[in-house]
Amino acid sequence: MPNCGGKLQVVCIRFTMPTGYTWSRIGQRAVVPKEDTRSRRVDVLGAQIVGMEPDLLWQRTDGRIDAAVLLDFVCVRLAGLSGGAGVLDLAADGVGVDSIPLWCRGRPCTVVLDNASAHVAKAFRGRRRQLAKIGVELFYLPSCSPESNDIELVRRQAKYEDYPQRTQTSTDDIGQAVDEALTRRRNRIRTSAENFTQAA
Numbered sequence: 001m002p003n004c005g006g007k008l009q010v011v012c013i014r015f016t017m018p019t020g021y022t023w024s025r026i027g028q029r030a031v032v033p034k035e036d037t038r039s040r041r042v043d044v045l046g047a048q049i050v051g052m053e054p055d056l057l058w059q060r061t062d063g064r065i066d067a068a069v070l071l072d073f074v075c076v077r078l079a080g081l082s083g084g085a086g087v088l089d090l091a092a093d094g095v096g097v098d099s100i101p102l103w104c105r106g107r108p109c110t111v112v113l114d115n116a117s118a119h120v121a122k123a124f125r126g127r128r129r130q131l132a133k134i135g136v137e138l139f140y141l142p143s144c145s146p147e148s149n150d151i152e153l154v155r156r157q158a159k160y161e162d163y164p165q166r167t168q169t170s171t172d173d174i175g176q177a178v179d180e181a182l183t184r185r186r187n188r189i190r191t192s193a194e195n196f197t198q199a200a
Contacts (some may be wrong), residue, residue: 001195003199029066032159032167034185041171041174042171042174042178043060043061043063043065044058044059044060044178045059045061045065045070045073045149046058046059046151046154047073047077047111048151048189049151053193054189054190054193055186055189055190056185056189057078058182058184058185059073059077060175060179065117066121067121067123067124067174068085068150070119071088071124071125072084072085073129074111074131078109078111079109079131079135079136080105081103085127088127088134088171089130091103091130091133091134092129092130092131092133092134093130093133102133102134103134104133104134104135105134105135106135106137107135108136109134109135109136109137110137111131111137112139113138113139113141113142114141114145114146114149115143119140125138130169134162146147154185154189158181159181162181162184162185163177163178163180
C-alpha cells in the first residue's frame with residue numbers, strides 16, 4: 001500500500017507511438033516501415049505519488065480503461081484493499097454492527113483526477129462516499145486544465161524520453177517497452193527525491 005500522506009494523481013496513458021519525423025544523412029532518403037497499428041495499443045493506468053516518499057505506480061490493461069478498471073486500480077493499488085472493488089461495499093459499510101468492522105487505510109490519501117470519461121462515470125464517481133469511508137478522497141481538477149495535473153509531465157517524459165524505440169513488433173514487446181520506460185521514470189523520481197532529502 002502506498003504511503004500517501006500527500007496526494008495521488010491518476011491518468012490514463014496510451015503508448016501509441018506514430019513516427020512524426022526522422023533524420024537521415026544528406027543525400028539519403030529515410031525509409032520508415034509503415035505498420036498496421038490497429039489492435040497494437042497498450043493502455044496504462046498510472047498514478048504519481050507525491051509527498052515524503054514520491055513514487056510512480058502503473059498497471060497495464062488488456063482492454064479499454066473504463067470506470068470499473070479505474071475503481072479496481074484505486075481500491076487495490078492505492079487504497080490497499082486486497083479484495084478490490086468487489087469488496088468495497090463490505091469494507092465501507094460493513095455487515096451488521098458486530099459481524100465485520102469497517103475497513104480504513106492507515107493514512108488517508110487524496111486522489112487527484114481530471115475529467116476523463118472513466119473518472120466522471122457514474123460507476124466510479126458514484127462510489128465517492130464509500131471511498132471516503134475507507135480513507136480515499138477524490139479531488140477533481142477544473143475542466144480543460146491538463147497543466148494542473150503534474151502526472152501529465154511524467155507521462156510526456158516517459159513517453160518521449162524514456163521510450164526511445166518507436167516501433168515494436170508485437171503488443172507484448174510494446175508492453176515490455178512501456179514497463180521499462182515507466183521503471184526508468186520511477187527510478188528518476190525516487191533518485192530526485194533522495195538527492196533533495198540529502199541536500200536538505
